[in-house]
Every structure is written in structure tokens, then in C-alpha cells.
Amino acid sequence: MVDFIQNDEIVASQEIDTAGHYAADLAPGSYTIRVNVGETPFPSCPSLEVIVEQGADSTLNIDCDTGIR
DSSP states (O other): OEEEEETTEEEEEEOOOTTSOOOOOOOSEEEEEEEOOTTOSOSBOOOEEEEEOTTOOOOOOOOOBOOOO
């Protein structure tokens, strides 16, 4: 699950498909994107910032640590 956070509030959540893709229709503005993995320690994914502009697509790739060495 990917959470889209604006002003410290989750404004949208989307499932991640089996290929690792996700998408959301968001209003223009700044968002923190967080992968919600629940209570498990892995995968460990950083929260990232994205700015959504009117009429434009934004792409954000999130590199997660799976814990596999």
C-alpha cells in the first residue's frame, strides 16, 4: 500500500500491483509518499517528497530494502 500524505494527513492510499506499480489522481500540491508495509520490518522504504503540477504526470520510483542479502 502506498500512502499519499499532505499536511500530515493521509489524503489517498493505493495498492501496489504485482509489478510494483502504483498510481493516484491527486490535486496539485506537495505530497509525502510513504510505502505502508504494516508491522513488518521489511521491506524498508524511504518516504519521499513529490510536487504534483496541474495537468502533468509525475513519476516517483521508490527503492526499498528487502532485507535479502
